[in-house]
Amino acid sequence: MTSSGTNSAADPHRPAAGSLSPAWELLLPAAAAPVRGRGRALRSALRDAVRSGRLAGGTRLPSSRELAADLGVSRGLVTEAYEQLTAESYLRSGRGAGTWVSEGVRAAERPVRDRAPGAAGTAGARVDFRPGTPDLSLFPRGAWAAAQRTVFGRLPHGALGYPDPRGLPELREALAGLLARRRGVVADPERLVVCSGVAQATTLLGFVLRDEGVVSVGVEDPGSPEHSSLFAATGLGTVPLPLDDEGLALAPLERSGVRAVVTTPAHQFPTGIGYSARRRGELLGWARDADAVIMEDDYDGDFRYDRAPVGALQGLDPERVVYTGSVSKSLAPGLRLGWLIAPAALTERIVARKRTMDLGNPVLDQAVLADFIVRGGYDRQLRRCQRAYRERRDAMVAALGEHFPGTAVSGIAAGLHIIARLPARYGSEDVLLERAAGAGIALRPLRDCGTAGSEDGTLPLVLGYAHLPPSDIARGIAALAEAWRTGRTHSG
Numbered sequence: 001m002t003s004s005g006t007n008s009a010a011d012p013h014r015p016a017a018g019s020l021s022p023a024w025e026l027l028l029p030a031a032a033a034p035v036r037g038r039g040r041a042l043r044s045a046l047r048d049a050v051r052s053g054r055l056a057g058g059t060r061l062p063s064s065r066e067l068a069a070d071l072g073v074s075r076g077l078v079t080e081a082y083e084q085l086t087a088e089s090y091l092r093s094g095r096g097a098g099t100w101v102s103e104g105v106r107a108a109e110r111p112v113r114d115r116a117p118g119a120a121g122t123a124g125a126r127v128d129f130r131p132g133t134p135d136l137s138l139f140p141r142g143a144w145a146a147a148q149r150t151v152f153g154r155l156p157h158g159a160l161g162y163p164d165p166r167g168l169p170e171l172r173e174a175l176a177g178l179l180a181r182r183r184g185v186v187a188d189p190e191r192l193v194v195c196s197g198v199a200q201a202t203t204l205l206g207f208v209l210r211d212e213g214v215v216s217v218g219v220e221d222p223g224s225p226e227h228s229s230l231f232a233a234t235g236l237g238t239v240p241l242p243l244d245d246e247g248l249a250l251a252p253l254e255r256s257g258v259r260a261v262v263t264t265p266a267h268q269f270p271t272g273i274g275y276s277a278r279r280r281g282e283l284l285g286w287a288r289d290a291d292a293v294i295m296e297d298d299y300d301g302d303f304r305y306d307r308a309p310v311g312a313l314q315g316l317d318p319e320r321v322v323y324t325g326s327v328s329k330s331l332a333p334g335l336r337l338g339w340l341i342a343p344a345a346l347t348e349r350i351v352a353r354k355r356t357m358d359l360g361n362p363v364l365d366q367a368v369l370a371d372f373i374v375r376g377g378y379d380r381q382l383r384r385c386q387r388a389y390r391e392r393r394d395a396m397v398a399a400l401g402e403h404f405p406g407t408a409v410s411g412i413a414a415g416l417h418i419i420a421r422l423p424a425r426y427g428s429e430d431v432l433l434e435r436a437a438g439a440g441i442a443l444r445p446l447r448d449c450g451t452a453g454s455e456d457g458t459l460p461l462v463l464g465y466a467h468l469p470p471s472d473i474a475r476g477i478a479a480l481a482e483a484w485r486t487g488r489t490h491s492g
Contacts, residue, residue, distance in 0.1 A: 006067060007218055019305040023325075024062070024067065024070055024071070025079075025292075026045065026049055026054060027042065027045050027071060028044070028066075028071070028481060029041070029045070029266065030042040030044070030045035030069040031072060031073050035151050035261065037330045038073065038077060039077050039081065042071075042077060042081045043077070043080075043081045043084055043085065043104055046081055046085055046090070046091075047085060047088075047090055050085075050090045050091075050101055050102075050105050050119045051105065055101050056098060056101065057101050057102060057103035057104070058101060058103055059100065059101040060098055060099070060100050061082070061091070061098070061099045061101070063098065064079045064082060064099075068464070072162045074317075081137050082099050082195075086099070087348065088104055089102055089105070090102055091379070105310065116316060116380060119136050119412045126439070126440035126441060126476070126479065127440070127441050127442070127461045127468070127472060127475065127476030128441075128442040128443050128464075128467075128468075129441065129442060129443055129444070129461075129464055129465075129476060130444040130462075130464055131270065131416060131417035131444060131462050131463070131464030132332070132417075132464060133333070133464065133466070133470065134141055134328075134333075134385070134416065134466050134467060135333070135385075135388065135389075135466055136332055136334075136467070137341050138381075138384060138385055138388060139331060139332050140287055140331075140380075140381050141383075142379065143372065143377045143380075143381075143428075144368065144372065144377075146323075147371040147372045147375070147377065148364075148368050150371055151364065151367040151368050151371055152364075155363075155364070155367055156295060159363055159367070160181060160363060162359055162360065163359070163360040163361070163363050164360065164365075164367075165193075165351055165354045165355040165359060165360045166190075166192065166193045166194065166351055166354070166360075167192065167193060167325075167360065167361060167365040167366055168194070168340075168363060168367055168370060169189070170367065170370045170374075171194055171366040171367070171369055171370040171373075172189040172190075172194065172385035173189050173370075173433040174369075174370045174374050175187070175189075175192060175194075175339055175373070175374075176188065176192055177397050178187045178378065179325070179339075179341070179371055180313075181186045182301075182302060182309075183298065183301055183302075183309075183311060183312045183315075183325075184239075184311030184312050184315040185312045185314050185315055186314065186315055186318040186341075187341055188341075190484070191341055191342050191343075191344065192339055192340070192341050192367060193339065193340045193341075193347075193350055193351060193354055194337070194338070194339055194360075194361050195338050195339065195340055195354065196336040196337070196338065196361060197326045197328055197333070197337070197338040198297055198299065198324045198325065198326050198328070198358075198359075199226065199230055199338075199413075200338065201322075201324040201338055201339070201340040202226075202227065202230040202231065202262075202295070202297075202324070203230055203231075203234055204340060204350050204353050204354055204357070205260075205293075205295055205322055205340070205346075205350065206230065206231045206234030206235075206236050207219055207234045207238065207353050208346055208349045208350055208353060209234075209260050209293065210234055210235050210236055210322055211349070214236065214259050214260055215236065215237060215262045216236060216237040216238060216239050216258055217236055217237075217239070217258060217261065217262060217295075218238070218239045218240075218241045218248075218253060218256055218258040218260065218261035218262070218458025219231075219238045219239065219240060219241065219249060219261070219262050219450075220240075220241060220243060220262065220263060220264065220268065221240035221241055221243070221450045221451055222243070222270055222271060222446060222449035222450050222451035222489060223240075223262075223264070223268075223269060223270075223332060223449060223450055224264070224269050224270075224297070224299075224449070225448065225449060225450065227262050227297075228450075239256050239258055239259070241253050241256060243268065243271065243273065245273070245280065246269065246273075246276040246279040247263075247265060247274075247276060247279040247280070247283070248261070248263055248275070248279070248283060250279070250282050250283070250286065251475075253283075253286060254286060254290075256341065257289065257293070257460065259292045259293065259296065260292055260293045260294075261292065261293075261294055261295070262294075262295045262297060263275070263294060263295070263296055263297070263313070264296075264297050264299060264314045265280060265283075265296060265310075266298055266301045266309075266310045266311075266312065266313075266412045266414075267299075267300055267301070267303075267310075267411075267415045269297075269299060270411070270417065270419060270446065271410065271411055272410055272411020272412070272413070272414065272415060272418070272419060273411075274310050274413075274414075275310075275313070280316065281316075282312055283313070283318060284313070284316055284317045284321075284459055287317070287320040287321075288317075288320060290407050292320075293320065293321075293322060293343070293346070293416045294320055294321045294322070295321075295322045295324060296312060296313045296314055296322065296323050296324065297324050298312055298322050298323065298324065298325040299325070299326075299329065300329050300414065300415045300416055301325065301412055302330060302382050302386075303329070303353060303385070303386060303389060303415055303416060304386075304413065305386070305389075305390045305393060305412075305413055305414060306412070306413040306414075314341065315429060316372060316450065317340070318343060319344065319345070320341045320343065321343070321427075322340060322341070322342055322343065322346065323340070323341040324338065324339065324340050324341075325339055326338030326339070327369070329466075330378070330382055330385060330433055331378075331381065335365065335369075336361075337361065337365060337366070337369055342408035345382075356414045367370060374451075385466075388466075389466050390418060391466070391470060392465045392466060392468065392469070392470055393412055393418065393465055395465070395470035395473045395474060396418060396463060396465040396473050396477070397409055397412060397418070397476070397489050398474075399474045400420055400477060400479035402477075403424070403477050403478055403479060403480070403481035404420075404422055404423075404477070405476065406421050406422075406423040406425075407420050407421060407423065408420075408421040409421075410460070414485075416464060416465065416466035417462055417463055417464040417465065417466070418465070419446065419461070419462060419463075419464075420460070420461045420463050421458035421459065421460045421461075422433075422458060422459040422461065423457055423458060423459075424457035424459070426459055426484060427459075427461075427484075428458045429445055429447075432459055432484060433484075435484055435485055436480055437481045438483065439480070439482070439483035440479075441476060441480050441483065443461055443463070443480075444461065444462045444463075444464075445459075445462070446461065447460075448462075449462065473485055
């Protein structure tokens with residue numbers, strides 16, 4: 001086999017680029033690579049051209065002599081590249097038949113796009129009122145970076161090995177103290193599992209329930225659409241269960257026959273209902289009588305504006321309630337840090353499933369969060385967010401009152417969104433949504449959360465405000481009103 005080439009990039013005998021067929025100009029940068037790496041560069045360029053589809057299957061390549069002459073490199077270098085890619089099945093050749101691009105190679109997909117939830121729908125939107133995202137600009141970069149420096153300086157080498165699948169001991173202890181103090185949770189660090197947000201906590205529980213013979217889980221209706229999709233990924237079905245003014249309606253729950261149910265009792269998503277004390281007791285009584293499990297998603301339990309915080313349901317019966325939460329709303333969803341506190345009967349099976357799923361969360365991220373909590377940074381962050389989100393909540397209510405008089409709002413005492421029921425005079429829900437989309441305003445109707453259409457003729461919307469500054473909220477609601485007026489004029 002010939003070496004990687006003897007002709008330099010500046011060889012006076014090399015033809016000018018214009019003399020090459022356009023199909024082979026893509027190889028010129030490889031041919032101009034330093035001599036020692038030219039063979040590798042040529043093989044890589046040919047391989048990428050086939051993968052990308054620029055050289056389609058069935059394309060006949062020039063002979064090694066012709067291509068070497070065109071590129072100004074040694075024939076041996078081209079021969080070596082052809083032989084290597086033939087061995088890898090990118091090319092095929094036969095004696096006297098030439099060298100061809102294999103038909104079996106599929107062109108690569110288009111470049112990677114942002115596939116984050118909701119990313120496609122936000123493209124081009126002037127204002128996005130859909131709920132679920134905090135203000136990411138409030139992330140405490142300076143304090144987090146300081147915690148990272150502290151952790152890097154003191155973390156022993158041994159801590160960088162495979163972690164306990166339950167999570168770093170210091171983080172579990174810090175979280176146990178935080179949750180007991182702020183949410184009234186019975187938090188044994190030995191029964192606390194650090195996970196990649198509530199999404200992973202849900203799937204961990206789903207797999208364990210399925211192994212126990214559970215076939216379906218009750219979910220609130222209206223409720224979070226993600227719960228159903230996450231349980232479906234574990235092989236479990238879901239049963240929508242209606243709400244009343246006190247929370248999950250008990251009679252339909254008892255008739256459903258389910259042995260597990262997901263609830264958001266501190267601040268129901270999306271209605272904003274806080275489960276009454278009576279309903280909490282009835283729900284726990286059902287769980288004991290039915291030998292059932294309740295999953296409590298405390299998705300925004302720390303954000304209260306006009307009422308005292310409601311303690312977690314888990315604190316009333318830690319052997320019947322699986323408590324879940326995360327820092328996705330208080331810090332950032334991109335951290336992928338959350339927790340699950342399990343009843344004693346389920347803990348080991350959940351830990352075993354976590355071990356086989358991913359061997360545990362990254363140690364450094366856990367150590368930083370632990371330091372951030374212990375040094376008071378997390379409490380300071382919550383106070384900062386509460387001030388900002390209260391101001392934005394007030395801006396949303398004021399803007400609706402100005403531009404959509406008569407709108408009834410609910411769920412405003414806590415959380416990061418409100419329910420706005422626009423009066424029936426604003427027309428049909430579909431027409432309003434169409435006009436909003438045309439004006440670049442992204443909305444989420446309440447019906448997207450699983451409930452049927454409004455029975456009173458109003459137009460119920462779930463409006464998120466946490467991620468928008470007050471000026472954008474006012475501008476967006478004004479633009480929505482203008483889009484409705486303009487559309488009405490044109491249709492008239």
